[in-house]
Each structure stands twice: as structure tokens, then as C-alpha cells.
Amino acid sequence: MSFAVKYALRAGIILLGLRLSLVEALKLGAWGLPLILVCIVSGLTVTLYFTKKFNQSQRLGTLIACGTGICGVTAIMATSPVIKAKDNEISYAVANITIFGLIGMLFYPYLAQLFFADDPIKAGLFLGTAIHDTAQVAGASLIYSQIYGIEQVVDVATVTKLTRNLFIIAVIPFVSYLFFKQENLHKESTAQLPKWYQLVPMFVIGFLLFSLLRTVGDLTVTNTGQAFQLINPETWQEIYTQISSFGSTYLLGIAMAGVGLSTDFKMFKGLGIKPFYIGLIAAISVGIVSLLLISLFGHLIVI
Numbered sequence: 001m002s003f004a005v006k007y008a009l010r011a012g013i014i015l016l017g018l019r020l021s022l023v024e025a026l027k028l029g030a031w032g033l034p035l036i037l038v039c040i041v042s043g044l045t046v047t048l049y050f051t052k053k054f055n056q057s058q059r060l061g062t063l064i065a066c067g068t069g070i071c072g073v074t075a076i077m078a079t080s081p082v083i084k085a086k087d088n089e090i091s092y093a094v095a096n097i098t099i100f101g102l103i104g105m106l107f108y109p110y111l112a113q114l115f116f117a118d119d120p121i122k123a124g125l126f127l128g129t130a131i132h133d134t135a136q137v138a139g140a141s142l143i144y145s146q147i148y149g150i151e152q153v154v155d156v157a158t159v160t161k162l163t164r165n166l167f168i169i170a171v172i173p174f175v176s177y178l179f180f181k182q183e184n185l186h187k188e189s190t191a192q193l194p195k196w197y198q199l200v201p202m203f204v205i206g207f208l209l210f211s212l213l214r215t216v217g218d219l220t221v222t223n224t225g226q227a228f229q230l231i232n233p234e235t236w237q238e239i240y241t242q243i244s245s246f247g248s249t250y251l252l253g254i255a256m257a258g259v260g261l262s263t264d265f266k267m268f269k270g271l272g273i274k275p276f277y278i279g280l281i282a283a284i285s286v287g288i289v290s291l292l293l294i295s296l297f298g299h300l301i302v303i
Contacts, residue, residue, distance in 0.1 A: 004258025008251045009077050010203035015247025016074065016165075017210025018240040021218045025163040031300040032125070035293050036164050039129040042289040043069030044175065047282040054274045059085045062179045063093035064275065066172065068282040071165040072097050072133025074248075077255055078168060078204065082176045094256065096279035101132035104283065109144040112153075115291060122298040124156025128164065130290040132283070134248075137161040169208050214240055 025033070044065045051061025062083055066075040076093045079085070085093075108130055116122035123144060131137045141157035144150065217227040217236055227236035 009255035012251030014206035017207040018244040067097035100283040105136040120152040127157040128160025
């Protein structure tokens with residue numbers, strides 16, 4: 001279980017980097033990236049504010065904030081070792097994000113159709129920014145595509161979500177810094193805050209390096225017809241798809257199973273229902289912000 005939580009987790013997150021080419025992030029243009037960033041910031045701000053308001057665990061609030069703002073369970077699992085979260089806090093945050101993400105996956109496709117029926121780009125942007133986990137975004141976009149017969153929504157939602165995932169590189173160190181700073185203030189400690197580079201976990205750097213590897217491979221396919229001038233496009237696609245799928249399906253699956261097996265349900269007694277309220281408020285807030293921003297500025301975004 002210790003191996004699963006520590007090593008399988010980190011390896012899985014690193015391999016996820018192959019799912020995102022940095023070029024794909026640029027497809028969203030000058031307006032898409034700020035929209036994603038505002039949705040992330042709103043999720044983080046609302047969650048951390050109500051964590052303090054409800055007098056809840058700062059670690060648990062930080063996990064829920066990252067899960068809501070960035071990429072669901074993956075962000076929770078990536079943040080937990082940095083802030084030394086407890087097993088029951090990780091499990092609670094995962095359950096929180098999973099429940100509200102599933103509700104969004106089933107409900108938001110119809111909401112997207114209600115507000116953005118004439119524009120698949122807006123609908124895809126909404127699904128990609130308002131739903132927590134990558135798998136849930138994919139599920140919601142497929143539901144939309146099958147019900148309303150608009151396949152472009154799947155592409156837009158996927159690019160939006162993977163671009164949002166990329167912010168894990170910056171958000172985890174930032175949120176970790178806020179956590180340690182708050183802990184020191186709360187304890188009135190004179191201890192030095194960790195250096196900025198100590199807040200950047202090596203597996204996040206690995207995630208970025210694998211994203212760069214995917215980007216270079218895609219660019220060389222475009223320019224020369226072969227990835228790295230050695231691998232044909234079909235083989236290159238098969239390589240990064242299989243490796244990233246192994247990381248997301250098996251390694252992260254093993255990591256989450258390890259968290260579950262190492263968690264005693266008795267631990268939940270001390271956490272109560274308030275953290276679920278925090279997750280609910282955060283999920284609704286992100287959805288509202290996403291709807292408003294896309295309604296106002298969505299017409300400026302072309303993919």
C-alpha cells in the first residue's frame with residue numbers, strides 16, 4: 001500500500017504528461033487561457049475561503065481546492081504528498097470530488113445545451129472548465145455528442161480540460177506555499193517557510209518534461225512527417241497513447257486503491273459533513289463562473 005501511494009502515484013502523474021501537447025494549449029487562443037485561469041482561481045479561492053469560514057482542516061481544504069480548480073482526483077493525489085496530507089483527508093477529498101464531478105458529468109451536458117445550443121465551442125468550453133476530473137469531462141462531452149449529434153464538443157472539451165490540467169505545474173507549488181504560510185500563522189511559528197523550489201515536487205517537473213516530449217514529437221511530425229525524424233506518426237501516436245493510458249488507468253488506479261486500503265472508515269468520524277458542503281459550494285461556484293464568462297466572452301474563442 002505504501003508503494004502504491006508513494007511510487008505508483010508519482011509515476012502515473014509523470015506519464016500523464018504525454019497526454020498533453022503544449023501546442024494544444026495554444027489552440028484556445030488569447031481568450032481561452034484567461035477564461036480557464038479565472039475558473040481555476042475561483043475554485044481555489046471559494047474553497048479555501050469556506051474552509052477557513054467553517055473552521056475545517058487546512059490540509060483537507062487545500063486538497064478539495066486543487067481537485068475542484070484543476071483536475072479532480074489527479075490534482076488531489078499530486079498535492080497530498082507535498083502538504084503531507086493524512087490518509088483520511090485524501091480519501092475524503094477524493095470522495096468529495098468524485099461525487100460532485102459525477103453529478104456534473106450527468107447534469108451539465110443538458111445545461112450546456114440549454115445555454116449554448118447553437119455553439120459547440122461554448123458548450124465544450126463549459127464542460128471542460130466546470131467539471132472536475134478529466135474522465136468525467138470526457139464522459140460529459142460524449143453524452144452531449146451522442147444526444148445532440150455534435151462531435152466537435154468532444155474535441156473542444158478535451159483540449160480545454162487538458163489545458164486546465166497543465167496548470168497543475170504552477171498551482172501545486174502556489175497552493176502548497178499558501179498552506180505552509182497559513183500553518184505558520186496559525187501556530188504562530190517562527191519557522192522558515194520552505195524555499196519555492198522545495199514546493200515543486202519532482203513528479204510535477206516530470207509531468208512537464210513529458211509534456212515537452214509530446215510537444216516536440218508532435219511538432220517534428222508536422223514539420224518532417226516523422227516524430228523526432230525516426231518514428232512514423234501512427235507509431236508515435238500509439239506510443240504516447242499507450243504510455244499515458246498505462247499511467248492514468250493502471251498506476252493511478254493502483255494509487256487510489258492503495259489510499260482506499262490504507263483508510264479506516266472510523267477516521268471519517270472526526271471530519272463531519274462540513275467538508276462536503278465546502279465541495280458543493282465550490283462546484284456550484286465554478287459552474288456559475290464558467291457559465292458567465294463563456295456567455296460574455298465565448299464568442300471570442302476560436303479553436
